[in-house]
Amino acid sequence: MGRTVLLSGRPGVGKTTLIKKWIDAHQGQCGGFFTQELRESGARVGFEIVTLDGQRALLAHVRRRGTPRVGKYGVYVAHVEAVAVPAIEQAVAVADYVVIDEIGKMELLSDAFRAAVLSAVDSPRTVLGTVMLRGDPWVDDLRNRADVRVVVVTIHNRGQVFDALTTLVAG
Numbered sequence: 001m002g003r004t005v006l007l008s009g010r011p012g013v014g015k016t017t018l019i020k021k022w023i024d025a026h027q028g029q030c031g032g033f034f035t036q037e038l039r040e041s042g043a044r045v046g047f048e049i050v051t052l053d054g055q056r057a058l059l060a061h062v063r064r065r066g067t068p069r070v071g072k073y074g075v076y077v078a079h080v081e082a083v084a085v086p087a088i089e090q091a092v093a094v095a096d097y098v099v100i101d102e103i104g105k106m107e108l109l110s111d112a113f114r115a116a117v118l119s120a121v122d123s124p125r126t127v128l129g130t131v132m133l134r135g136d137p138w139v140d141d142l143r144n145r146a147d148v149r150v151v152v153v154t155i156h157n158r159g160q161v162f163d164a165l166t167t168l169v170a171g
Helices: 015-023 078-094 111-122 137-143 158-170
Strands: 004-006 031-038 042-049 056-061 073-075 097-103 128-129 146-152
Touching: 004 015, 004 137, 004 158, 015 031, 015 097, 015 128, 015 158, 031 056, 031 078, 042 078, 056 078, 078 097, 078 111, 097 111, 111 137, 128 137, 128 158, 137 146, 146 158
Parallel strands: 004 128, 004 146, 031 097, 097 128
Antiparallel strands: 031 042, 042 056, 056 073
C-alpha cells in the first residue's frame, strides 16, 4: 500500500491551495482532480470538477432541479462517475501521486466514487487529498485507517502544513 495524506478543515482555509502549491513545487507525475467553486456576481452558485489533465464537468449547481441535493445544490452524480472516477482510476494506473480533492458529501453520493477512493488508498500510489471535516460512517472508517494520515488545516497553521507536506507524503 502507498501513503495517503488527507487534508481536512473548514471551507476556505486553503486545503486545495496547499495541494496545488505542493504539486507545483514537487516532481513526479500527478493525476486526479480538484473541485472548484463557480461564482456569479460574487455569489457561489455551484462547483466544478477539474481533472489534472484539463477535463471539466459540473459537480453541483443551485439551478439544478431534482435530487440528489446537498444543501441548496443539485448534484450531478453522473458527472462524478464520468469524470472524477476515471481521473482517479487513470492516476492509480499511471501516476506517482493521486490527487482527490475532495472526498465530500457531493462526491460520496456515488458508490463508484467510494470504490475508486478505496482502490487508490489500497494501491501502491501516494494519495494526496482533502476530506470533509465532519464525517459520516464511511468517511470515519477511511480517516481511521492505519495507512491514512489526516491533517487538520487552519488559517493559523496552513504555512506549517505546506512545509510538512513533503515529509508527510514522502514517508
